[in-house]
Amino acid sequence: MPRPHLRRRLAAGALALATTAATLTLAPPAAEAVVLPNNFKSVGYMPSWSGNVNSIQYGKLTHINYAFVLPNGDGSLRPVENPSKLSSLVSLGHANNVKVSIAVGGWNDGDDSAFEALAANSGTRTAFVNNLIAFVNQYNLDGVDMDWEYPTRAPRRTTTRC
Incomplete structure (x- = not known):
């Protein structure tokens, strides 16, 4: 069983990772430049x-x-x-x-x-x-x-x- 301070670090890391993943998926894809x-x-x-x-x-x-x-x-x-x-x-x-x-x-x-x-x-x-x-x-x-x-x-x- 992980120690309390280690659990807090893991939880904080997971939250940061989830936030980053959510931010990346919410960003619109880059538009393609028109090619003539x-x-x-x-x-x-x-x-x-x-x-x-x-x-x-x-x-x-x-x-x-x-x-x-x-x-x-x-x-x-x-x-x-x-x-x-x-x-x-x-x-x-x-x-x-x-x-x-x-x-x-x-x-x-x-x-x-x-x-x-x-x-x-x-x-x-x-x-x-x-x-x-x-x-x-x-x-x-x-x-x-x-x-x-x-x-x-x-x-x-x-x-x-x-």
Whole structure:
């Protein structure tokens, strides 16, 4: 007959083992990543201003871009809209083996002046890259989708005096 302290240890060990087994059986199986022919990618966009992350058909996608975060001319980033939505998207995407990236820029009513300003200087370009890396790490993202629409040389404005 085991001693009382040995019985308590055995009971505690059995309880821990039963708890671990119950936890393991309750966890949902890992989702399979979608495999497309010729290593094609199926990319979707989730706008920050509409839509529900629970209604995404993750099983049909390889990548999702969260739209958008906007740059400032000094290389910093404007605060992302609906950060809790982005966090939920990352959690659900990763649980379904879908890579999640941040889309930077977008149409922005045709105003690409911040991109133009930051691109014109090596210091602001460096700040921009460092801020993007920090953003990716903060939200556990898989990458960045650069969506600069449309990079052009701005025409010089001249003033005519009469």
